[in-house]
Amino acid sequence: MGANLKEVRGRITSVKSTMQITKAMKMVSASKLRRATDRIVQIRPYANQLNSVLANIVSNLQGDYNLELAQVRDVKKVLIVLVTSDKGLCGGFNANVLKLAKNLIKDKYADLENNNGIELLYIGKKGIEGFRTYKVDNNTSYVNTLGKLEFENSSLIAQDIITLFKKGTYDRVEVVYNMFKNAAVQIPTAEQFLPVQTNIQDENVSPSDYIFEPGKEEILETLVPNILKTQFFRFLLDSVASEHGARMTAMDKATDNANELLKELNIVYNRVRQAAITTELSEIVSGAAALSAE
Amino acid sequence: MLLDILTPTGKVYSGEVDAVQLPGLDGLFQILNNHAPLIAALSEGVVKVQTKNEKQTFNIKTGIVEVFKNKISVLTEGVA
Numbered sequence: 001m002g003a004n005l006k007e008v009r010g011r012i013t014s015v016k017s018t019m020q021i022t023k024a025m026k027m028v029s030a031s032k033l034r035r036a037t038d039r040i041v042q043i044r045p046y047a048n049q050l051n052s053v054l055a056n057i058v059s060n061l062q063g064d065y066n067l068e069l070a071q072v073r074d075v076k077k078v079l080i081v082l083v084t085s086d087k088g089l090c091g092g093f094n095a096n097v098l099k100l101a102k103n104l105i106k107d108k109y110a111d112l113e114n115n116n117g118i119e120l121l122y123i124g125k126k127g128i129e130g131f132r133t134y135k136v137d138n139n140t141s142y143v144n145t146l147g148k149l150e151f152e153n154s155s156l157i158a159q160d161i162i163t164l165f166k167k168g169t170y171d172r173v174e175v176v177y178n179m180f181k182n183a184a185v186q187i188p189t190a191e192q193f194l195p196v197q198t199n200i201q202d203e204n205v206s207p208s209d210y211i212f213e214p215g216k217e218e219i220l221e222t223l224v225p226n227i228l229k230t231q232f233f234r235f236l237l238d239s240v241a242s243e244h245g246a247r248m249t250a251m252d253k254a255t256d257n258a259n260e261l262l263k264e265l266n267i268v269y270n271r272v273r274q275a276a277i278t279t280e281l282s283e284i285v286s287g288a289a290a291l292s293a294e
Numbered sequence: 295m296l297l298d299i300l301t302p303t304g305k306v307y308s309g310e311v312d313a314v315q316l317p318g319l320d321g322l323f324q325i326l327n328n329h330a331p332l333i334a335a336l337s338e339g340v341v342k343v344q345t346k347n348e349k350q351t352f353n354i355k356t357g358i359v360e361v362f363k364n365k366i367s368v369l370t371e372g373v374a
Contacts, residue, residue: 042304151302213334
């Protein structure tokens with residue numbers, strides 16, 4: 001019984017130290033989550049204003065406007081941008097997007113898959129790991145961009161994608177990421193990034209006579225990539241916020257589980273200790289009885 | 295008139311101003327009170343803001359400006 005007592009004590013210490021780690025990770029994620037959601041809030045006025053300017057221009061355009069980035073072509077080559085995290089220990093966060101991406105390939109682009117028509121761009125290390133067994137060639141990856149996510153880095157990636165789309169390397173670009181709903185809920189989402197979908201509702205736009213400087217088309221040429229970059233940045237921000245939310249929830253659960261385990265282990269420990277004392281006592285008593293009997 | 299300078303990382307400036315000088319694609323231009331509605335593309339350069347008491351400058355990257363009913367919104371990718 002003595003050895004068992006030591007064993008239980010050892011397990012209690014190990015569970016306690018694990019709990020300390022999960023607790024610390026939960027706290028860290030909580031503060032990072034707050035910062036991430038703040039940034040989502042900060043980008044909102046900019047994004048909204050950009051969209052309203054776009055709506056203004058479109059409502060002032062007479063007839064067709066031929067935007068290169070809105071060109072719908074025969075889909076021969078698709079780029080799937082897979083946004084995951086660099087680090088694990090965040091519950092089903094990565095598994096969910098990976099599953100969605102795989103389903104997307106299987107359901108929507110099954111024939112392209114056989115013709116090498118799919119390329120993947122990974123943002124985050126977990127995506128590479130998740131697709132290791134998958135046969136997709138010529139992939140690009142960005143690791144460690146999410147840790148210190150800035151608009152500049154994100155817009156560089158977006159600019160690359162836009163350029164490749166313009167060149168005709170890809171006919172469609174989809175982004176698979178975790179949309180941030182709240183700390184506990186992330187929605188794995190697949191969104192078409194390019195070509196731009198031109199479904200602008202110009203209901204609340206007051207058509208007024210704007211002066212366009214230099215011209216509407218030129219402004220669109222700067223505006224649309226800007227909007228795309230902002231959108232892309234939002235995808236990444238959402239993913240980062242989701243990651244921290246998921247990690248926070250996962251670590252919270254882990255801490256709870258550790259607490260539960262600790263409670264059980266303590267009971268076991270006390271029981272073992274009591275058993276040892278009882279045996280010892282009965283040994284003393286029987287020893288004393290043997291002595292007095294002499 | 296009201297000026298907002300917005301970037302993806304937040305509002306850089308917001309307030310009442312008398313005049314704003316902006317770097318347009320074809321050169322500098324200035325916006326004064328009661329300017330006609332305008333949407334213009336901006337190149338990288340300096341935005342000069344003139345309020346009643348002081349002058350302020352911002353180095354902006356490329357962007358867009360919208361002027362509507364004495365409300366100016368400068369949308370830029372970043373302010374250095």
